[in-house]
Amino acid sequence: xxxxxxxxxxxxxxxxxxxxxxxxxxxxxxxxxxxxxxxxxxxxxxxxxxxxxxxxxxxxxxxxxxxxxxxxxxxxxxxxxxxxxxxxxxxxxxxxxxxxxxxxxxxxxxxxxxxxxxxxxxxxxxxxxxxxxxxxxxxxxxxxxxxxxxxxxxxxxxxxxxxxxxxxxxxxxxxxxxxxxxxxxxxxxxxxxxxxxxxxxxxxxxxxxxxxxxxxxxxxxxxxxxxxxxxxxxxxxxxxxxxxxxxxxxxxxxxxxxxxxxxxxxxxxxxxxxxxxxxxxxxxxxxxxxxxxxxxxxxxxxxxxxxxxxxxxxxxxxxxxxxxxxxxxxxxxxxxxxxxxxxxxxxxxxxxxxxxxxxxxxxxxxxxxxxxxxxxxxxxxxxxxxxxxxxxxxxx
Numbered sequence: 001x002x003x004x005x006x007x008x009x010x011x012x013x014x015x016x017x018x019x020x021x022x023x024x025x026x027x028x029x030x031x032x033x034x035x036x037x038x039x040x041x042x043x044x045x046x047x048x049x050x051x052x053x054x055x056x057x058x059x060x061x062x063x064x065x066x067x068x069x070x071x072x073x074x075x076x077x078x079x080x081x082x083x084x085x086x087x088x089x090x091x092x093x094x095x096x097x098x099x100x101x102x103x104x105x106x107x108x109x110x111x112x113x114x115x116x117x118x119x120x121x122x123x124x125x126x127x128x129x130x131x132x133x134x135x136x137x138x139x140x141x142x143x144x145x146x147x148x149x150x151x152x153x154x155x156x157x158x159x160x161x162x163x164x165x166x167x168x169x170x171x172x173x174x175x176x177x178x179x180x181x182x183x184x185x186x187x188x189x190x191x192x193x194x195x196x197x198x199x200x201x202x203x204x205x206x207x208x209x210x211x212x213x214x215x216x217x218x219x220x221x222x223x224x225x226x227x228x229x230x231x232x233x234x235x236x237x238x239x240x241x242x243x244x245x246x247x248x249x250x251x252x253x254x255x256x257x258x259x260x261x262x263x264x265x266x267x268x269x270x271x272x273x274x275x276x277x278x279x280x281x282x283x284x285x286x287x288x289x290x291x292x293x294x295x296x297x298x299x300x301x302x303x304x305x306x307x308x309x310x311x312x313x314x315x316x317x318x319x320x321x322x323x324x325x326x327x328x329x330x331x332x333x334x335x336x337x338x339x340x341x342x343x344x345x346x347x348x349x350x351x352x353x354x355x356x357x358x359x360x361x362x363x364x365x366x367x368x369x370x371x372x373x374x375x376x377x378x379x380x381x382x383x384x385x386x387x388x389x390x391x392x393x394x395x396x
Contacts, residue, residue: 009123009387013380016119021376023047024115025097028374031086031104031111034142034150037061040084040114044139047118051125053137059153063139067124067131072162076133078393079159079166079349080386081342082117083110083143085150092370108367109171109358112374114139116169116382123387133394136163143341149303151341155348165312166351167389168342169382173364174333175357177378180320180385182354183331184313189266190273191302191339194243196221196284200293202257211255215248217291218259222246224283225263232279239267239276240337266337268305303339304347312352319388320354323381338367356382 023043030039041061048055053065061084066072091098091105099105121137138159142150160166175181198221200212222243229239241263248259265280267273277299288295320329342353358364358375365371 009127009384012123012126013119013383016122017379020115020119020379023118024111024374024376024379027111027114028095028106029097029100031099031101031106032084033088033104034085034144034147035060037084037141041139041141044084044114044118048121048137051122052128053121053125058157058159059141059150061141062150062154062157062159063137064159065121065137067128067135067137068133071134076394077136077163078133078390079136079138079163079345080117080120080389081138081140081166081168081345082113083140083150084114085110085142085144085146087144087368088146089368090370093373095373105370106374107370107372108144109372109374110143112171112376112379112382113169116379117386119379119383120386123383124390131390131394135390135394138166145302145341149341149344151344155344160345160348163349165309165393166345166349167312167316167386168340168345168351168353169356169385170340170353171358171367171374171378171382172355173359173366173372173375175330175355176359177357177375178324178381179328179330179357180316180324180354180381181330181332181334181357182308182313182316182320182352183334184308184310186268186305186335187308187353188306188335188340188343189240189268189337190305192265192273192277193300193302194261194263194265194280195298195300196261197296198259198261198288198293199296200257200291202255205253205255208255212292213255214257214259214293215255217287217293218246218248218261220291221284221287221295222261224287225280228276228279228283232275233272238269238272239265241265241276241280265299266339268335303341304343306340306343306353307346308352309346309350312350315389315392316352316354316385319385319392323384323388354385356385
């Protein structure tokens with residue numbers, strides 16, 4: 001795409017902003033959960049069709065479209081991915097385009113990611129003849145995993161067929177607007193869910209000596225689990241263990257018979273993951289024996305680590321240096337302990353995932369906060385990054 005430089009499309013990006021903001025606000029106002037993004041899917045299909053693409057539906061509500069369908073399998077294809085779904089949570093803003101669906105809201109910025117890729121599609125369509133190779137636009141359902149995760153389903157349905165590389169981005173309010181964060185290797189965490197039921201012997205609260213109190217046993221387990229990283233991995237860290245749910249008992253004068261706990265493990269390297277899982281099992285088993293209770297522990301694997309291919313990460317860094325300036329490209333704070341099913345794409349083809357700063361002076365609500373709203377001011381940066389990657393990877 002050497003016939004098109006960043007300066008050539010700056011004016012086009014700016015000209016598109018009013019229309020793109022309108023699209024983004026519309027998607028925000030009508031959020032849809034994973035594999036239920038039918039309205040959003042139809043909006044994407046209509047937009048792409050209007051710009052000369054031949055979109056295909058995959059994974060029920062996902063969409064893919066090739067810039068040059070006739071070159072698929074014949075020339076290099078890079079894929080650009082955006083996510084479509086919202087979160088099952090309330091919106092507390094008073095925005096004029098706030099969610100019309102109670103309990104559903106775009107609180108991670110997927111409305112902005114989708115809109116950015118639509119803007120990219122529009123500009124690529126205008127420069128179709130200047131692009132060597134092929135660009136595949138991938139609009140993925142259910143990144144949040146409310147129905148199991150969409151990336152694996154997209155892959156199964158053929159989203160990566162004849163794709164040589166894939167790139168994805170995420171807005172990131174903790175990072176100031178005007179910056180881009182990327183690194184080779186682990187970028188986001190490998191996730192395991194903890195589900196634990198501690199069973200003891202209940203009874204009257206006045207006679208604990210006749211009971212095997214599951215609350216006391218489970219409380220000691222929670223405290224000990226906080227040493228899994230600090231004492232199991234040492235100063236290097238490299239993992240997070242958090243218990244986020246503790247439910248037991250029904251009233252003040254009864255020692256219950258069981259307690260239910262849940263939480264999450266985040267890790268980045270296979271050896272650290274194995275060590276943490278081992279220590280969690282040891283802590284739970286040991287405390288169960290010490291307190292005379294039983295423990296039913298399930299460690300359920302979630303999304304794998306997002307692993308950035310070095311060559312792809314280098315490409316993102318090169319492009320970011322052009323888009324935001326080399327002084328605004330950073331590795332600080334990476335990897336982050338959030339998880340992303342973009343990781344599955346990277347298991348099949350070389351991939352890179354990067355963060356686009358969205359934070360404003362004075363602070364901005366972070367992703368998954370009920371007051372969060374995607375920062376429209378970063379739409380041009382997101383578009384420039386994707387377009388720059390097309391130029392960098394498909395240069396003639």
